[in-house]
Amino acid sequence: MISDVDCTRLAMPSGSEEPRRDADLKRKAWTAVFLGSALFWIVVALLIWRFWG
Template identity: 80%
Template sequence: MRLAMPSGREEPQREAELKRKAWLAVFLGSALFWVVVAVLIWKYWG
């Protein structure tokens, strides 16, 4: 029965880890987008 109920300490840690990974993915995706935009601008005007 104990295994079915997650402990109060475990759940927020997992949620914090998920939030950190989500923000990392957002920042990496944004950085990749701007790198692609910069390269396209460079090739267009260069």
């Protein structure tokens, strides 16, 4: 069972601990966001072209 001290430590890490961010994961996440956005707008453009073209 988790004690109250452990719960507090998990919820609020001390100021000396820096959050670790994986640069590769961050790059992959931004790439996924960019590609998802590009795919969405390509589909929108194709639908507009199909209905109005």
